[in-house]
Amino acid sequence: MAKVVERPQEKTALRVASKPVSRLDGIENVTGATKFGADFSLPGMLWGAILRSPHAHARIRSIDYAKALEAPGVVTVATAADFDDDVVEPTSRPHNVFAGEAALYLGEAVAAVAAVTMEDAEAALELIEVDYEPLPHVLDPLRAMEPDSPVIRHGDGGEIDRTEMSFHSSVASSAEDLEESGNVSSQVQFGRGDIEEGFAEADVIKEGRFTAAMVHQTYLEPHAALAHFTPAGDMRMWVTSQGQFYVRDTVARLLKLPAHKVIVQGTAIGGGFGGKMTLLAPIPAILSKKARKPVKVVWSRSEELVAANPAPGSVIDVKIGAKQDGTITALQGRVVMDTGAYPGSPMSTATMLLGSCYVFPNMELEGFEVLTNKVSVGAYRAPGAPNSAHAIENVMNWVAQEIGMDPLDFRLKNAIGEGDRWPNGQPLPNVGAVEVLEAMKDHPVWGTPLAQGSNGNPRGRGAAIGCWSGGAGGSAATIKLEADGSFSVLVGTINLTGNTTSIAQVAAEELRVPLEYVSVHQGDTNEAPFGPVAGGSQVTYTMSLSAAAAAQDVLRQMKSVAAQRLGADPDDIEFDEGKMWAESDPDRYVTYRRISDEAVGSANGPIIGTGHGKPARGNPGFAGTIADVEVDTETGLVTILNLVGVQDAGFAINPLSVKGQIQGGTIQGVGYALLEEIVYDEDGRVRNPGLLDYRLPTAADVPDVDAVIVEKHNPYGWKGTRIVGEPSIVPPGAAITSAISDALGIPLHNMPLTPERIVMALRDAKANGRSNGNPSA
Amino acid sequence: MDYPLQLTVNGIPVKRIVEPQVRLLDFLREDLGLTGAKEGCGTGDCGACTVLIDGDPHHSCLTLAVEAEGAAVTTVEGMVTDDKLNEVQSAFVTAGATQCGICTPGFVVMATAYLRDNPNPTDDELRMGIAGNLCRCTGYETIVTALHSVIDGKVERIEVSPEPLELVPEPEGE
Numbered sequence: 049m050a051k052v053v054e055r056p057q058e059k060t061a062l063r064v065a066s067k068p069v070s071r072l073d074g075i076e077n078v079t080g081a082t083k084f085g086a087d088f089s090l091p092g093m094l095w096g097a098i099l100r101s102p103h104a105h106a107r108i109r110s111i112d113y114a115k116a117l118e119a120p121g122v123v124t125v126a127t128a129a130d131f132d133d134d135v136v137e138p139t140s141r142p143h144n145v146f147a148g149e150a151a152l153y154l155g156e157a158v159a160a161v162a163a164v165t166m167e168d169a170e171a172a173l174e175l176i177e178v179d180y181e182p183l184p185h186v187l188d189p190l191r192a193m194e195p196d197s198p199v200i201r202h203g204d205g206g207e208i209d210r211t212e213m214s215f216h217s218s219v220a221s222s223a224e225d226l227e228e229s230g231n232v233s234s235q236v237q238f239g240r241g242d243i244e245e246g247f248a249e250a251d252v253i254k255e256g257r258f259t260a261a262m263v264h265q266t267y268l269e270p271h272a273a274l275a276h277f278t279p280a281g282d283m284r285m286w287v288t289s290q291g292q293f294y295v296r297d298t299v300a301r302l303l304k305l306p307a308h309k310v311i312v313q314g315t316a317i318g319g320g321f322g323g324k325m326t327l328l329a330p331i332p333a334i335l336s337k338k339a340r341k342p343v344k345v346v347w348s349r350s351e352e353l354v355a356a357n358p359a360p361g362s363v364i365d366v367k368i369g370a371k372q373d374g375t376i377t378a379l380q381g382r383v384v385m386d387t388g389a390y391p392g393s394p395m396s397t398a399t400m401l402l403g404s405c406y407v408f409p410n411m412e413l414e415g416f417e418v419l420t421n422k423v424s425v426g427a428y429r430a431p432g433a434p435n436s437a438h439a440i441e442n443v444m445n446w447v448a449q450e451i452g453m454d455p456l457d458f459r460l461k462n463a464i465g466e467g468d469r470w471p472n473g474q475p476l477p478n479v480g481a482v483e484v485l486e487a488m489k490d491h492p493v494w495g496t497p498l499a500q501g502s503n504g505n506p507r508g509r510g511a512a513i514g515c516w517s518g519g520a521g522g523s524a525a526t527i528k529l530e531a532d533g534s535f536s537v538l539v540g541t542i543n544l545t546g547n548t549t550s551i552a553q554v555a556a557e558e559l560r561v562p563l564e565y566v567s568v569h570q571g572d573t574n575e576a577p578f579g580p581v582a583g584g585s586q587v588t589y590t591m592s593l594s595a596a597a598a599a600q601d602v603l604r605q606m607k608s609v610a611a612q613r614l615g616a617d618p619d620d621i622e623f624d625e626g627k628m629w630a631e632s633d634p635d636r637y638v639t640y641r642r643i644s645d646e647a648v649g650s651a652n653g654p655i656i657g658t659g660h661g662k663p664a665r666g667n668p669g670f671a672g673t674i675a676d677v678e679v680d681t682e683t684g685l686v687t688i689l690n691l692v693g694v695q696d697a698g699f700a701i702n703p704l705s706v707k708g709q710i711q712g713g714t715i716q717g718v719g720y721a722l723l724e725e726i727v728y729d730e731d732g733r734v735r736n737p738g739l740l741d742y743r744l745p746t747a748a749d750v751p752d753v754d755a756v757i758v759e760k761h762n763p764y765g766w767k768g769t770r771i772v773g774e775p776s777i778v779p780p781g782a783a784i785t786s787a788i789s790d791a792l793g794i795p796l797h798n799m800p801l802t803p804e805r806i807v808m809a810l811r812d813a814k815a816n817g818r819s820n821g822n823p824s825a
Numbered sequence: 826m827d828y829p830l831q832l833t834v835n836g837i838p839v840k841r842i843v844e845p846q847v848r849l850l851d852f853l854r855e856d857l858g859l860t861g862a863k864e865g866c867g868t869g870d871c872g873a874c875t876v877l878i879d880g881d882p883h884h885s886c887l888t889l890a891v892e893a894e895g896a897a898v899t900t901v902e903g904m905v906t907d908d909k910l911n912e913v914q915s916a917f918v919t920a921g922a923t924q925c926g927i928c929t930p931g932f933v934v935m936a937t938a939y940l941r942d943n944p945n946p947t948d949d950e951l952r953m954g955i956a957g958n959l960c961r962c963t964g965y966e967t968i969v970t971a972l973h974s975v976i977d978g979k980v981e982r983i984e985v986s987p988e989p990l991e992l993v994p995e996p997e998g999e
Contacts, residue, residue: 068921070918070919070921071918071921071923071924073926075918075922077917077923077926078901078910078913078915078923078929078930079860079861079901079902079904079905079910079914079917079985080859080861080862080900080901080930082926083861084860084926084927086860087854109841265961266961267925267927267961268863268873268925268927268928268959269865269927270865316925317925318863318865318926318927319925319927321961349865349866349868351866365910532992533990546924564987564988564990565990585881625993626992627993636994636996637996639995639996640993704921705921708924708962708963708967709922711963711964711966712924712961712962712963714964715963715964715965716961738868738870739871739959740868740870744959744961745952745964746956746965747952747953747960747965747968748952749956750971751966753964753966766850801905
């Protein structure tokens with residue numbers, strides 16, 4: 049069900065854009081023909097294995113790998129000593145391939161071995177002698193902020209590398225690295241109006257402290273990379289990553305190679321969700337450079353859960369004041385984000401997003417990014433936003449309940465819109481917050497009262513919205529007219545979400561041919577024009593503009609060839625369905641096939657069009673979730689009865705794909721709300737490094753998601769397109785936890801709400817004489 | 826110690842010498858180049874490595890190659906017949922049940938076996954039947970929809986080879 053809110057009249061009817069199209073790579077996927085990272089091999093290839101720190105925090109006095117080098121099958125060993133000091137920044141995770149002076153978390157890579165077989169490589173790891181001096185460690189970010197906490201940072205600090213976060217959000221968060229002290233690696237503050245006056249004006253004030261767990265993106269394909277340093281000095285790589293140009297630039301920098309000599313082919317990617325950037329790629333690259341042979345490294349699932357770059361846990365305080373008529377008067381918020389061993393968390397984004405959905409006349413927000421001796425966090429689909437939404441949206445529901453207002457009406461009364469400002473002071477373009485809220489209100493689930501639960505178990509309903517700014521990077525595409533009048537599109541972006549299908553739809557629409565006439569090829573970093581990282585929901589948003597521009601370039605050249613043949617003016621040429629003709633003489637036409645043939649011998653030469661550019665600006669995407677739940681008060685098990693996901697896609701180029709993104713993002717939100725948490729023991733060891741104990745939602749755990757596409761025209765996107773991938777994951781955690789709170793009648797403050805946490809919360813409420821009452825009381 | 830191994834894989838007889846500790850998954854992927862079966866976890870929790878051994882679904886990551894001695898192994902590469910996708914594969918393509926695609930081979934193999942043995946499951950039974958296969962992208966809805974279309978007999982098998990393009994005729998006299 050797509051609800052069209054706003055779309056300008058098209059001059060010609062749309063032929064493929066806005067139509068649901070099955071993925072063009074669907075047949076390859078279902079036959080096992082698609083080649084992912086680990087599926088690439090080369091003759092004479094070695095296997096790499098990684099030695100990891102057994103300590104959460106330890107100085108590395110020395111590493112001796114002489115015995116490992118003598119072991120059967122071993123060809124080479126690499127450590128931090130193989131990278132020059134001037135390419136390694138102490139505060140940058142991507143540039144700290146191996147622990148140098150100290151290991152900062154249990155599981156940090158210390159060395160890697162390349163050997164003829166995986167067994168040989170793994171056996172040799174045990175022969176590497178590392179002299180560790182264990183140091184005191186700290187795991188809890190609140191404890192790490194205390195003056196007497198162990199200090200994690202070593203060396204002189206240096207510039208903090210925030211490259212990976214910048215892919216995901218084009219909106220400056222004006223994060224100032226204020227006076228940094230102890231383990232606080234970054235601080236940010238946003239203010240507006242007079243906070244004390246704001247709360248003084250309020251009739252109702254609600255507040256709470258919310259915790260969200262560290263969770264893993266859990267792409268089903270672990271990291272994998274194959275590198276071959278050829279005799280010609282080319283570093284050829286096959287890597288599963290969201291950004292092949294980012295991998296190339298990182299490897300070129302670390303190994304001091306010219307960019308054009310590092311040739312990266314991004315493979316098909318088995319999920320990324322923000323977590324697949326450059327983590328692994330430099331390791332096979334350095335091993336191959338030393339061994340002068342191809343080297344492949346594939347991570348195990350436990351390496352993923354222990355040593356990748358999961359999403360950060362956080363502790364967020366939120367306090368909201370409102371008048372009895374529903375007008376919000378003040379927001380106060382404080383974010384503490386656990387960034388793990390290196391800076392680079394989405395702390396400033398999370399802080400800003402507290403104030404991103406509603407108009408807050410008075411506001412005071414502060415955020416702290418805190419180092420701990422845990423794995424260094426990374427991006428996960430709308431990084432930091434689910435944590436923020438969990439806090440702010442639960443409190444919004446408590447305020448609505450206290451003043452006796454429908455929670456969606458309360459939101460509509462305060463919803464942010466065009467010209468309103470985010471906490472960073474940026475005025476917003478025409479965002480769809482209001483339209484998303486209206487679509488939620490119109491949904492049958494919202495209009496139907498909850499039925500009685502089974503066996504007397506309580507039911508509850510929760511609603512929440514959220515947003516994401518998204519990326520809006522530069523991109524390029526080329527299109528060739530082929531001999532039979534078909535077209536091939538060349539891109540350098542990774543097909544993370546089925547975006548090649550959307551790009552093919554854009555090209556077919558602009559060129560006015562059936563979709564079967566267009567194929568899209570993802571070239572390596574030397575073949576393909578630059579494309580942005582497939583993160584920040586930006587590939588379809590940016591590449592649709594570049595593909596359309598390339599198509600227009602192709603059409604301009606085709607018109608000039610056609611005009612010559614027809615003896616007409618190029619400006620007089622019309623085209624459709626594989627034919628061009630002069631407007632003045634519509635009966636004489638020339639086929640695209642003929643144009644292709646003629647062009648080769650013409651002054652124009654073969655027809656190849658390029659398109660490049662950058663959207664004039666990003667335009668945030670809004671999403672909303674309605675969740676109905678039933679809670680078994682005996683076992684704490686939550687059953688989700690209804691789940692509605694609403695999202696403003698601007699213009700859905702491929703509604704099948706957009707719906708798939710909404711469904712998938714919403715179910716990942718179920719994982720946040722109910723199941724997922726990386727658990728550490730007191731030594732800093734991950735206690736659940738496998739998919740049995742780190743529980744993802746299964747088909748038996750989740751309901752269908754009623755995905756509703758709202759389309760509010762975005763003036764900066766191709767035909768009104770907005771970012772799509774990320775917003776859907778933002779509100780579900782908030783909506784589901786709020787529904788559980790509603791069912792039990794007690795305020796709940798943690799994600800995930802595992803059965804254990806629910807039973808404990810009920811026990812606490814009973815002990816305090818509170819339950820089945822008002823969660824906002 | 827090396828073992829001589831004889832089995833059939835996707836209908837083709839195979840003879841190889843293998844070491845006893847080699848997993849069936851690695852034998853298929855590394856020795857035979859059949860990379861359709863994927864390793865998502867290596868511990869039998871995600872289902873991405875599922876293959877059929879004498880018709881029954883197994884985690885090839887938890888099976889030694891030598892355990893398949895004399896057996897008929899079918900991988901996702903063996904599911905296309907007469908140049909057409911099977912019904913589960915076809916339904917996956919049409920319903921948009923594959924996003925990134927890494928879990929898809931395991932789902933196709935598992936669901937093909939499950940629906941052969943349970944042609945008329947309820948929605949709950951179907952969801953439990955595929956709960957041993959994890960998908961992170963779709964939220965499962967399109968997968969369940971695809972399988973219901975198989976159960977309802979509504980699936981037309983898709984040709985693997987693309988149709989020839991319908992070419993625009995050249996103007997008369999050219």
